[in-house]
Ligand SMILES: NC(=O)C1=CN([C@@H]2O[C@H](COP(=O)(O)OP(=O)(O)OC[C@H]3O[C@@H](n4cnc5c(N)ncnc54)[C@H](OP(=O)(O)O)[C@@H]3O)[C@@H](O)[C@H]2O)C=CC1
């Protein structure tokens with residue numbers, strides 16, 4: 001039986017009060033966005049057009065569809081993988097194994113959806129049921145987080161995350177108690193982080209594109225851009241799936257409501273906001289502006305991928321010729337920190353690229369509304385907060401060497417600004 005542990009870990013997210021507020025605020029924000037986006041004024045900061053009754057949110061069909069989707073993604077996860085990767089070393093010195101077959105799941109899902117559509121699956125009907133689908137996803141996230149909380153009660157202490165075990169049930173439910181909850185080889189957190197939400201996001205985008213084509217004769221250029229950019233982002237994440245094993249979500253954070261809701265509901269239903277906006281509020285977009293936006297996305301992707309690949313290559317093999325010439329700082333742990341190349345420009349060049357892409361995803365929606373810029377605003381806040389959390393963890397890991405890195409690379413995300 002696991003005793004509450006980690007009471008010395010500093011409380012994050014505003015402690016129990018902050019966690020309780022976020023438990024309510026996050027789903028409320030998601031439903032607000034889903035309601036506002038289809039309303040005439042589409043005002044991000046105004047009140048929702050109306051408050052939906054339970055009959056509009058609850059649908060047995062939507063729940064069934066949602067569970068089928070989770071079941072399909074779980075089945076694809078269990079298929080033989082092209083590679084099995086080892087995760088980071090755990091407290092007990094062991095390493096867990098993870099199947100690398102996310103991109104395969106994306107391709108197989110595309111084939112299955114294509115097959116479904118060819119035999120009459122009404123993909124265009126998906127946008128009509130986004131509200132009950134989001135409700136089912138939220139309900140699933142709550143129930144699933146409860147299951148994870150209970151499961152952690154019988155997990156060995158060594159399986160618990162550094163945070164999320166304060167003894168306060170609301171805080172621990174929100175942050176997540178167990179680091180890598182699994183049943184046999186099925187790793188819940190790794191599965192949720194990359195599959196149902198990310199692939200669901202591009203499927204929702206595609207359904208919005210199909211419905212726009214039916215409504216207006218063909219998809220708009222703006223809709224093509226948003227679909228193309230976000231497909232590239234999701235395809236890239238699944239192609240480089242192994243990189244997620246070193247993120248703080250997998251190595252540090254427990255699996256609780258924050259990630260369960262974030263992965264299963266928040267990502268598919270709010271990250272598709274730009275495509276939803278374009279369906280209900282068509283925007284003219286000329287070729288010259290579209291070319292500029294494509295260039296911005298390409299620059300963002302170049303920085304994002306360049307930075308992530310440089311660090312991943314370096315962490316795998318510092319003598320790799322692609323990174324061997326870069327300057328480094330030695331740390332007491334035996335690991336080194338890059339201080340030239342992308343990681344010598346700012347301390348989080350990958351976040352900078354990600355933010356530039358976020359801008360490119362909103363620009364096709366024009367300048368008349370703030371709503372499609374929600375992702376950019378939320379994402380800036382998320383990354384600034386995430387950067388501060390990562391910085392704290394790195395300072396703990398690397399001590400003086402991290403101070404030296406900060407001295408040599410003074411800016412966090414945006415050169416000469418922040
Ligand atoms: N779309 C979305 O909603 C989100 C997207 N993301 C994206 O996911 C990607 C992963 O981000 P995230 O998980 O936050 O972490 P990062 O990929 O930025 O990794 C941070 C870690 O990198 C290592 N590191 C830091 N500086 C250096 C250096 N100079 N040299 C070598 N290693 C260094 C440290 O770990 P160590 O030393 O132990 O290797 C540090 O903890 C990013 O591209 C981000 O933009 C992230 C969150 C949400």
Ligand SMILES: CC(C)CCC[C@@H](C)[C@H]1CC=C2C3=C(CC[C@@]21C)[C@@]1(C)CC[C@H](O)C[C@@H]1CC3
Pocket residue numbers: 026193194233236237244247249258259261262263266267
């Ligand atoms: C609901 C809350 C506000 C916070 C939820 C956060 C989650 C949505 C994100 C936490 C880290 C994430 C990562 C990704 C997606 C969003 C979440 C799950 C990526 C998979 C996106 C694609 C990148 O290439 C890798 C990212 C890793 C972290």
